[in-house]
Amino acid sequence: MKQTVLKVEGMSCGHCVSAVEKALDQAGARGKVDLASKKVEIEYDESKVTLEALKAAIEDQGYDVVN
Template sequence: MEKTLLNVEGMSCGHCVKAVEGSVGKLDGVERVLVDLSAKTVAVEYNNDSVSLDEIKETIEDQGYDVV
């Protein structure tokens, strides 16, 4: 199990949290997603045999946010 903390720009409200947590949480291999709006971060626990970090970043960016 891998853990990573991503810095994400553009999240500002509860809808943003639901969009990111919902989309990333649906990926195979993702065990946990936690958005912190005030810190502008997304913490992800995932199995790197099932999903790559690039896939997670792309999923966040597909929701309209920038992974920095």
């Protein structure tokens, strides 16, 4: 399992946290959002999903992946 941390702009409430975590779950990863720092810790299997696909899943929810 690979782990990474992404900075995500546009999150401001509990709904945002749920939307991002659910999108990552549906994409095949586990994500934990830290709303205060606007960061998402992600754990995923590189053989099943790419980092680019995970970024796209977050952006599809209306948030901006900064890094």
